[in-house]
Amino acid sequence: MLSLKNRSLFTVFSFVLTVCAEMDFPPNCILPKSNGVRCAETQPSIQWYFDPVLVKCLAFKYQGCGGNANRFKKTRECESECIPMDFGWCALNSIAEKNKHGETKICGFHSPEPSKKVEPCSKGYRCSSLAFFSICCPTEAEGNSFCSISRLLRIL
Incomplete structure (x- = not known):
């Protein structure tokens, strides 16, 4: 059973995850x-x-x-x-980078579909491997610290 203290921590944790992951x-x-x-x-x-x-x-x-x-x-x-189609592919459910057509940007060595070309990730994203292909995920979400202190201070 959750205590009031644990529920408050859960609420704060949920808020931080939502804000830091920049869900769109x-x-x-x-x-x-x-x-x-x-x-x-x-x-x-x-x-x-x-x-x-x-x-x-x-x-x-x-x-x-x-x-x-x-x-x-x-x-x-x-x-x-x-719920975006690519939800859950990047760490902390952050949103993968999109190409100019609004599709998830595929990076790395090969694409799951012949019609989709492999592209380099833009600044602020890095190529993150999935089971059969790679996509561009936000660097902050994929790194050791998903949410910088400066970003949290801007929000709070």
């Missing part, structure tokens, strides 16, 4: 969960919202009216809208 979610996905309000026209229903700290789509009871854009009828809709 669509604007509607970072809106707070909103249950909406009861109304005569519709019945309450189970819907899904995206939690940017947990990086998960979670169920909640939607009251039927109002609310905000962080609400999806199906978990699959929530995941496809809010």
